[in-house]
Structures are given as C-alpha cells and as structure tokens.
Amino acid sequence: xxxxxxxxxxxxxxxxxxxxxxxxxxxxxxxxxxxxxxxxxxxxxxxxxxxxxxxxxxxxxxxxxxxxxxxxxxxxxxxxxxxxxxxxxxxxxxxxxxxxxxxxxxxxxxxxxxxxxxxxxxxxxxxxxxxxxxxxxxxxx
Numbered sequence: 001x002x003x004x005x006x007x008x009x010x011x012x013x014x015x016x017x018x019x020x021x022x023x024x025x026x027x028x029x030x031x032x033x034x035x036x037x038x039x040x041x042x043x044x045x046x047x048x049x050x051x052x053x054x055x056x057x058x059x060x061x062x063x064x065x066x067x068x069x070x071x072x073x074x075x076x077x078x079x080x081x082x083x084x085x086x087x088x089x090x091x092x093x094x095x096x097x098x099x100x101x102x103x104x105x106x107x108x109x110x111x112x113x114x115x116x117x118x119x120x121x122x123x124x125x126x127x128x129x130x131x132x133x134x135x136x137x138x139x140x141x
Contacts, residue, residue: 046122051085
C-alpha cells in the first residue's frame with residue numbers, strides 16, 4: 001500500500017505534456033571597446049519592446065571581451081522572441097543620447113532589425129524559438 005501511494009505521488013509530481021524548452025545562443029558583435037557591459041533584454045511580446053525591463057522575460061548584463069559578448073540563454077519555452085541590446089560603456093544602466101535624442105552608445109536588435117526614427121517594431125526583430133538551440137547574432141550599430 002505504501003509503495004502504491006509513493007508511486008502515485010511520484011507520477012503526480014511529474015509535469016504533464018511536453019515540457020521541452022529552447023536555448024538562444026546569442027552572439028553580440030561590434031562593441032566600441034571592452035569597457036562597460038552589454039545590456040540585453042529578451043521579450044516574448046511587443047509589450048514594452050525594446051526598453052521596458054518590467055515587460056522583458058530576461059534582463060542580462062554581460063562583460064565584453066574582444067568587442068563582443070556571448071551567452072546561452074537557457075530554459076525558454078518555445079515561442080516568438082525579440083532581443084534588444086546596447087553597449088553600456090559607462091555602466092549607468094541607460095543608453096546615452098545626444099541633445100536631439102539619437103543614441104551615442106552602440107545598440108542593436110535581433111534579426112539586425114534597423115531603427116529608423118525610433119526602434120524597430122517587435123515583429124521586425126522577432127524570431128521563433130523551438131526546442132533545441134537557436135543561434136542569434138546581433139551586430140551593434
């Protein structure tokens with residue numbers, strides 16, 4: 001009887017359905033220098049993209065080596081994602097701009113989506129993650 005109860009509790013503690021996850025292998029290139037950090041936000045929907053940390057599913061800060069950064073972002077459920085990144089050279093936590101609002105620190109988006117008079121839409125930067133590894137490269141501008 002006790003063995004049956006233990007077996008049942010073990011079965012019920014296991015997740016139901018396919019719980020596969022994916023990994024984003026993210027490479028960011030073209031930083032201005034190795035000073036500061038790379039700031040990265042990962043979004044699963046257009047809400048808050050590209051700069052509202054409260055709406056991101058992951059917020060990361062990485063050291064820079066050889067003017068780039070690389071990380072594996074693990075345990076993400078399959079779906080649509082978009083990534084925004086910038087080189088926070090002075091480590092003040094925000095992207096510095098000139099007097100008219102144009103960024104003076106390098107930045108970029110997944111799909112190398114271009115920013116014209118403002119950031120790209122989520123759809124232009126988005127990609128599909130399935131189970132397994134998705135390679136994403138962002139070249140800062």
